[in-house]
Amino acid sequence: MKKILKQMPCLCLVAVLALGIFGGCAAQETAADLDYSDWDAVLAAAEGTTVTFYGWGGNELVNNWIDDTLTPYCAENYGITVERVPMDIDMILNRLAGDKSAGNEEGSIDLIWINGENFATAKENGLLFGPFCEYLPNYQAYVDAEGEEATMDFGTPIEGYEAPYAKAQLVLIHDSAIVPEPPASAEELLAFCQENPGKFTYEAPPGFTGSAFVRNIIYEICGYETVAALPADSTKEEVREVIAPAMEYLRELNPYLWEGGATFPATEAQVDSMFMDGQLLFSISYDPYHVSSMISNGQYTDTCKAFIFDKGTIGNTNYVAIAYNSVNIPGALCLADAILSVPMQATKMEPTVWGALPVLDMNKLSEEELAEFAAIDVGVGSLSQEELLSHRLPELPAYLVPVIEEIWLEEVPGK
DSSP states (O other), rough: OOOOOOOOOHHHHHHHHHHHHHHHHHHHHHTTOTTTTHHHHHHHHTTOEEEEEOOOOOOHHHHHHHIIIHHHHHHHHHOOOEEEOOHHHHHHHHHHHHHHHHHHHHSSOOOOEEHHHHHHHHHHHTTOOOGGGGGGGHEEEEEEEEHHHHHETTEEEETTSSSSEEEEOOEEEEETTTTTSOOSHHHHHHHHHHTTTOOOOOOOOTTTHHHHHHHHHHHHHHHHHHHHHHHOOHHHHHHHHHHHHHHHHHHHGGGGGGGGSSSOOOSSHHHHHHHHHTTTHHHHHSSHHHHHHHHHSSSSSSSSSEEOOOOOOEEEEEEEEEEOOSOOOHHHHHHHHTSSSSSHHHHSSSSSTOOOOOOOGGGGGGGGHHHHHHTTTOTTOOOHHHHHTTTTEEOGGGGHHHHHHHHHHHHHHHH
């Protein structure tokens, strides 16, 4: 989001800056004195403020949902203005770490889109405010606070330092007019590729979707429980030994991949483009309703369908967290609460809007609220929420992910 600063006389500019400085200090002092469990007081302190929302800006559907749906909802229901700031998470964490090192207690970041290894790093280094989930009315009303996805993020205890934002799940995609029966397991995928060489590939890890696909193969070949049991102090060689059968499978698959497995696409978008061009027979997405979205905008034919392996596919939850030095904690709390509202979680589920699975516990919803979700048309070609969630596999502990990616790079490409 861009701001346009109009020119003004110097004295006027000085006055405005001075007002901002002293007003900001007063606001921070007021916020510091707040009892955040008093939601009416939080609302009063947040009203009229601007909340900066930092996160990855590479998905236009997500960007549009924040700008066109979430922001107006926050203005109407909380009296706050949301300023979306697109920035990669590593840059966000670097800025916060720099603030921490410099002793800057008045940062520019309020709410952050985060999960996995990045959450573990931020929490470990004291870059987050919290715990705060207990203060959010919608969290208390609609989230299963004892559930796995509210307590652990890639093996890192959440402990109230981040609130659920959206659920994702890995799906594979085929054109049913060309491939009527897609493979239902890693073994069947290998057999299919042997019969159709050069027609499948995946994004190179550490690309998000490619890395998830590799972990999914590890689950199929080695078993989730076996790999997840590796302790945090495991050496690379210890991890390598446990996942060796999966690496052997991926090397066996290589000769039948696009370019003979000598090279891999750099992005998920490249894989998808090759699928649309007919170079590949399958695509892969971490957006469960990606197929419906692509059919609706005319990029996929209406015979394209999502599919998953019989043993399931990896799903994860992404979250929002508050920066340790946010100068607008009341506003950040309101924005996190708005995200967990039924209207926002429902609109976010619509494939043409975003296509993310809701994070709410459906057992906590009223009949009227359940009907709001039931009325959502997930579109042509997508799997139902029930089928996805019944085949949803947990993520590995965050400390294992980069190690697995390093091992893949050493053992798979060109081998």
